[in-house]
Amino acid sequence: MTEARTMTINMGPQHPSTHGVLRLVLELDGEVVVRCTPHIGYLHTGMEKIAESKRYQQVIPITDRMDYLAPLSNNLAYVLAVEKLMGIEVPPRAKVIRVMMTELTRIGSHLVWLGTHAIDIGAMSVFLYAFREREQILDMYEQVSGARMMSSYFRVGGLFADLPERFEETVRSFVTSFPDRLAEYEDLLTANPIWIQRTKGVGVIKPEDAVDLGMSGPNLRACGVPWDIRKSHPYSGYEQYNFEISRGTHGDVYDRYLCRVFEMRQSIAIVRQALERLPDGPIAVADPKVTPPPKPMVKKSMEALIHHFLLWSEGFRTPVGEVYQSIESPKGEFGVYLVSDGSNIPYRVHFRAPSFVNLQALPRMAEGRLVADVVAIIGSIDIVLGEVDR
Amino acid sequence: MDDLKQANAEENLTVWKLRERFPDAILSTKSFRSEITIVVKPSEISRVCRHLKEEPELRYDFLSDLTAVDRLREHPRFEVVYHLYSLQFKRRVRLKVLVEEGEAVPSVTQVWRTADWHEREVYDMFGVGVEGHPDLRRILMPEDWEGHPLRKDYPVQASPKWWEEGGER
Secondary structure, three states: OOHHEEEEEEOOOOHHHHHHOOOEEEEEEEEEEEEEEEOOOOOOOOHHHOOOOHHHHHHHHHHHHOOOOHHHHHHHHHHHHHHHHHOOOOOOHHHHHHHHHHHHHHHHHHHHHHHHHHHOOOHHHHHHHHHHHHHHHHHHHHHOOOOOOOOOOOEEEOOOOOOOOOHHHHHHHHHHHHHHHHHHHHHHHOOHHHHHHHHOOOOOOHHHHHHOOOOOOHHHHHOOOOHHHHHHHOOOOOHHHHOOOOOOOOOOHHHHHHHHHHHHHHHHHHHHHHHHHOOOOOOOOOOOOOOHHHHHHHHHHHHHHHHHHHHHHHHHHOOEEEEEEEEEEEOOOEEEEEEEOOOOOEEEEEEEHHHHHHHHOOHHHOOOOOOOHHHHHHHHHHHOOHHOOO | OOOHHHHHHHHHHHHHHHHHOOOOOOEEEEEEOOEEEEEEEEHHHHHHHHHHOOOOOOOOOOOEEEEEEEEEOOOOEEEEEEEEEOOOOOOOEEEEEEEOOOHHHHHHHHOOOHHHHHHHHHHHHOEEEEEEOOOOOOOOOOOOOOOOOOOOOOOOOOHHHHHOOOOOO
């Protein structure tokens, strides 16, 4: 008799509120979700397999396409892993620019999350505002790398190119105007009774469950676990910046919202500090085995020509070994596990995608709630299917 | 260099604690770029993990990552790799289990529930069985897919003809 009472429906893979191609099989008792089973893999592109046939530098564009809302975070994790494997220390200017760009990326990623999450719950206008500001960040990507989304700006050993002229002014004007914009979003949402009704007490997860399920990033911090890899294992010089870790208490959709808004403010603070301390100097290590020689040199020096040729035809070799490097991406712990057999091609690359792990907690949060809450909860986990499926 | 020293000291603690508790389960240890790798006997992995998680001086309460590596032509063929993290002590450690093709590793889902999807991915991509997993089925590839894409003898690109001929092994 119980079977007759429940109904099984399919949500996705083509459903706007699943943020891509996520498919959920929902077993419903009336409006209440009894069981929620996620089915993933619709966007599986075999990135880890492809990486096993590419030279180390060629893997960078692949990483862009995982969390395509935060391409530079993925780049950073990968290049840091290769640098750790090779024992390379990048110059200070490159480090500061990396921090500045990844924090702008964090803001850009959180803006897409905010816009789409709000539109899922019915607050249309936030989406338009959030995308207006994100456009400025995409313009900055374009200025530094030539591409608006798949920027691949970081390289093993440093950066693809130095910042263009007057770029600092662009960033400065953004960090000046953005806090007011953020206050506008908060005006629309933070105290909005409908927003509160739809988010407070919804999709609650306890801190011990969140840790058990491997959740990380704002999702974990919203439960009150103050773990941020930028603080616990600083990389790229994060230990020199003053910023605070977001922290929630209830672990519900509303606290996840507050945490991410707080993080955007902190990111602005970090970008400001990066602008202040931006040192002059080289943007990549001087090692010709890793960094291509300047173009004019290639035409004059035989050695430079050889290095140039070798780098583009063979790449570089890495020592035999294995490393795991993780960073605090906008979604959580983004880890790269790299195994080298000493050749110019990675033997194995594994990406620990935060969205993949965070999504696993969805049934835990959604079961026992209403169907409409499932939409709010998916939005609050902030998944990118490109990263879930890789 | 400070990092290195610290890591070696930690190696002593975690490895030493494990050796004390499981004298026969630890097959070898290694340190590279101040990261510790401990190779564990397959049959003991679940017990070792539980101990690492619950021992008050270690508290590896967070399973960051679980994956596998195919060492084709080596024996045992597969390495299943566990990246553990301690939120309290901010430490990382890597565990490894070596299994031959056709052998299964014991599941650690009883220790960390997050292992569920990771182990399904390892099964899907490498065909390494997981014993005691509550719901072991493919996760990324379609259910009726043949083969395991991340195995080294699985081609990155192959023509339909390659498949018709049963694949060149």
